[in-house]
Amino acid sequence: DTEVTQTPKHLVMGMTNKKSLKCEQHMGHRAMYWYKQKAKKPPELMFVYSYEKLSINESVPSRFSPECPNSSLLNLHLHALQPEDSALYLCASSQAGSNSPLHFGNGTRLTVT
């Protein structure tokens, strides 16, 4: 079982909907990540939070809005998505600082109709 929990496991939403993806970890990690993975492709980094502050935004469209309410929680708010945003969204956490392995959740499979 993974120590990073993501909910929901599956999400289907229309292009006008607003939804949120949630991620929780209790390993005491101070860095948390959102990755997007399309079919048969490697995960692509979207956002990094370090000590609850956004440290990296990989030029992600504003229809994706991350939030880190505390050191254990990470949200990804979704609004006005496009069908091409359908993908597996992965959350990860790690110790802060470089050369710390990421621990991943099992992801949320998002379908935009």
Add this chain to the structure above:
Amino acid sequence: SQELEQSPQSLIVQEGKNLTINCTSSKTLYGLYWYKQKYGEGLIFLMMLQKGGEEKSHEKITAKLDEKKQQSSLHITASQPSHAGIYLCGADTGGYQKVTFGTGTKLQVIP
């Protein structure tokens, strides 16, 4: 930006056979991770390598980082169906917590 190329792209082996997956970087690697992913699931951390010439083993999986720190290999001995999945190498760009992943290798093990 860091580019990681993996070879082969896919591999089908008979159970009990040994196999090797390679990961080549366009830049010097400061931290190299190996992960395994089953379809539609999260990535499972296998090993991390940092020093040139470093080698680590866990059960039947051995990973090495070459002296120049631009290439890593993952070797599986006596493969089993449980080894099937997608293997991904990932690189830390050094100090920025920005881990990028290689192109992936899909492994199938036939009983």
